[in-house]
Amino acid sequence: MTGARLAVGILLAAACGGGSGGSGTDPDAAAPSPVALSISPADPTVVVANGAADAVAFVATVELSDGTTEIADDATWSLAPPQLGDLAAATGKFVASGTVAGAGTVTASARGLTAQTTVTVRVDDVHAGTGVPADAADRFDTAPQPPGSAEAPALLYPLDGAVVPSTLAPVDVQWEGGNQGDLYRVVVEAGLARATAYLAHDGPPFRYDWTVAASSWAVLKASAGGDPVTFRVDRWNAADGQVYPSATRSISVVQANVAGAIYYWDLSDGQILRITSAGREDFIPYPPPKPDDPANRCVACHTVSRDGSKMAAELWGGNEFGAIFDLSVDLTADPAPTIVPPDRYRALFSTFNPDATRLLINFENRLELIDAATGTVVPAMGAGLPAAGAAHPTWSPDGTAIAFIANHDGAWPVDFTLGDLAVIPVTGPDSFGAPVVLRAADGMANAWPTFSPDSQWIAFGRGTHSRGMRDGTPHPGSLWLIARDGTNAVELVRANGGPGAANSYLPNFSPFDEGGYFWLAFYSTRDYGNAYAGTKGTGRRQLWVTAIQNAPAPGEDPSAPAYWLPGQDVATDNMSAYWAVEPPVN
Structure with missing residues (x-):
């Protein structure tokens, strides 16, 4: 009994916490507060291999003021840039998109605190061509021979240092060198993205090329981020088992929406073709036939209005009738419908004014103005238009000037060996000032001027002849640029292919001022790539x-x-590439 009373007394004393020296918890003491937030794993790297990658489960941990930690299940998550993948805002689960490589910032927010870490995404696509052995990658693991070996492949395309828009279609990488039985590894890299292709030389018709897969090309362009896109081709030589790398080439991709439609002359078949985002098309398969020669449907010299609504073209041959077509309608009927039929005017070259209501035509070395809706002649007011020695007119986008070749020495505006680059001021509706020479011939033929989209610059050809080739004989020529006021004339050496290169002709500016650049189309007889997939030789x-x-x-x-x-x-x-917005035109 006495022991029982003692035990009860002890329990009561403990329950009451008697005395200031008791060991119980003070109910008035403050709860520990959050002082720091951290994320794990820290700075992970995710590799997306052929579209597959493991998810990353980020966890936010709160450190409390009493030194303890706990998981912050209430954290919210965000990712910048979001293109890198999907980061679940509530759970912190990250799945890489695989459409772009690069580094991003993961941010967690909880209980008034934030924490950040870096996630790095690499994209690695591997492609294998027909007949590639399963151990192809292993064969390239051997130490490569020094670059420059006679056994190394020669990388021919793309051209080193080229600048391309982000809308460019996949590049066809072309090279030469090697033999049947060899293997090739094509490596294309941009930032943290890489596309690798293994190809087997199985004999003709092996073309020594690889067009970068569309999915990989999209990732490479998106991942460049101002860094170059690099290209290299490695050859595994079946004869000695050694790996021989090519030199590396690089190009720059700029964010630029350079698309539209390009209308060009297929000289081999005498037809105008159109390249759009959908590819090449014979958009006008049945041009109007010549009345006295129904088999003659040739379409030659042409021009396209800058708004893409109209095309004017010379039909059937030199000094024949021209016609104007509506590019916003279907032109596949037989014959193709016209706005102005081929019985109203004759012309060799022509150019539309900015709103396509007027067509300036070049016929028998003179310039005339016609109504683009009817084909009737419109009187030229002011100083009028040149009646002799004129060729290759082009109207500025702002409508205030016409560049052309003046004082040429040819019997017609197609063939001449001397010609001045000149500008005619447009002083009002259908009114013109006196021509002003910007660049004298000085023993050469200036030819084919074209205005930049802002109308402040003129690109033109300059060579020994107005044509780049006549009757199979090439004539040296190169591209130049000059300010509209006649100052700052400079040869476009890099565009021409380097110092001394003289096989570039007939420039035409696109309507696009994108990515810090104008985009100039021209034709050249230079080699494109190799002799198997390109035009070499x-x-x-x-x-x-x-x-x-x-x-x-x-x-x-x-x-x-x-x-x-x-x-x-x-x-x-x-x-003769003329660039305009893509149809249909509204």
């Missing part, structure tokens, strides 16, 4: 595009090495 005319800095520094070449225009046929001679 043929001298065939192909269309190229060069990026021109839109704020050229005086005396400096503002051009970049050119890129080949995708969509054209390497088996045909192509020239």
